[in-house]
Amino acid sequence: DQQVKQNSPSLSVQEGRISILNCDYTNSMFDYFLWYKKYPAEGPTFLISISSIKDKNEDGRFTVFLNKSAKHLSLHIVPSQPGDSAVYFCAASAKDFGNEKLTFGTGTRLTIIP
């Protein structure tokens, strides 16, 4: 039972345009969401997060939007750069289940076309 879903395995975007990566979740107990970026042969690195009390969090070129009623979050990257080419994982945690565990999606491979 996949509680965190990333339905697009891959996405290609022109350099300079906006990249939008999507994530859906089923567990209504999730109250904190994170995005990780992963380059080949490296470990995932934390990118940005959002608490369920917010609907938007912005950090430079990266913005995460949360729609609790739809159980959906998205990561916007503007403008997209070649260095953004990587696999992006969405993750979620539920306070009542223990803050310390994360549930990950299957990832979306983003390719930025120069």
Place this chain on the structure above:
Amino acid sequence: DAGITQSPRHKVTETGTPVTLRCHQTENHRYMYWYRQDPGHGLRLIHYSYGVKDTDKGEVSDGYSVSRSKTEDFLLTLESATSSQTSVYFCASTTGAQREQYFGPGTRLTVT
């Protein structure tokens, strides 16, 4: 970023042999985790630790055991490796006061 190292970085082993992967962190983080990454499955939690000698199972713990005798070290053991355990293994750690986990560089394990 947390200072997390994993050893070995690559390993090829035969079916039925025991294998131990090591994770070492220098951040004095309380929580440590072992994940495996497989195509189509993302990152799945194998085991985690919430303190020295305190461990618990994740969603894919069968065939794996862990030990944590020191805050900085978390060992993952495959008692008798199988081909289904061919994967990339990641260790992570966090303080527990924050939700973000910090990952090591990974170990690519091939079981032939």
